[in-house]
Amino acid sequence: MKPYNVVINFESGTLDPGKRIIRKVSDVKNMFYDTQAAEELIQKGDPMVYEVIYADVPEEQGHLGHCTTIIYPGKIGNEYFLTKGHYHEKLSTAEIYFCLRGQGRLIMESTDGDCEVLEMFPGSASYIPPNWSHRTMNVGKELLVFYCIFPADAGHDYATIEEQGYPKLVVEIDGKVTVIDNPKRKNK
């Protein structure tokens, strides 16, 4: 395999050449607390929530997967637009989120049940250690753009988060970013 460049645009978040995956409200409706508000938004045109653009890398140990993520500004009910969130299938692998634009939050839960929330802002590089699931939200009024790097053999487990959610929700209350307990969270 030869070395190669991809080019990342700090404003738009495009990664070129890359493979783009788009997620509309209909793709992530089960991740939100207010499922009725999600259904209404789907009826009103099903807007884009986020995009991920992957660079081409073999999914093998020793390689590094890398992609950009672009989360649009928006809310469903009072909950900010968010990514599905996932554990790595190979739990012993870390990930880094390097924020290039916008304002976000990164919520993580460990397999031990600890929950942490970090702020994302231009220049923040968030270290997600092995055994921590991760989800991001755009809490600002412009795009949230970040660059993600992970061991290429990490794999994605979306099902666990889709079923159990996070212990906390990141919502807007009186115009402020607020972290509250998740009323729907099932005890483990």
Next chain:
Amino acid sequence: MKPYNVVINFESGTLDPGKRIIRKVSDVKNMFYDTQAAEELIQKGDPMVYEVIYADVPEEQGHLGHCTTIIYPGKIGNEYFLTKGHYHEKLSTAEIYFCLRGQGRLIMESTDGDCEVLEMFPGSASYIPPNWSHRTMNVGKELLVFYCIFPADAGHDYATIEEQGYPKLVVEIDGKVTVIDNPKRKNK
């Protein structure tokens, strides 16, 4: 281990909190073609060539090492300021260099003897596959700043490059960035 943020300054290249390593001309003099010009520069104050600022990460498989590198503008003879260059001790590991500021070149050589040179510019994310050594040069008039991510157990082998150099040199000829054969390169 808990998740954490470091903050990277796109202009200065600082990574905070981080552990800073500095390299002056005297630290890298053996890497340059014109060793006499290097000695003269050491006598004239031994200026800084580059800095690396490492985030704190366990050097274990599954973790990701990350750091910024800041190369100052300058030349020794007609050869641009450069990093020592290294293979990973664990050859089967990749690395990514994400350029934040300035103009650079990334020279790589594979264990098969192939040599490649990529351009670095703001937004370029260079993929260094497993089994390729790597060295960078600042070919511009301002700082070259880039963010590096690598498997935390990769390790550094500087000795191989210090001994054999690269097949090519990146030099300035008539004010232009030029890649020439390295007259000092020993056949493998």
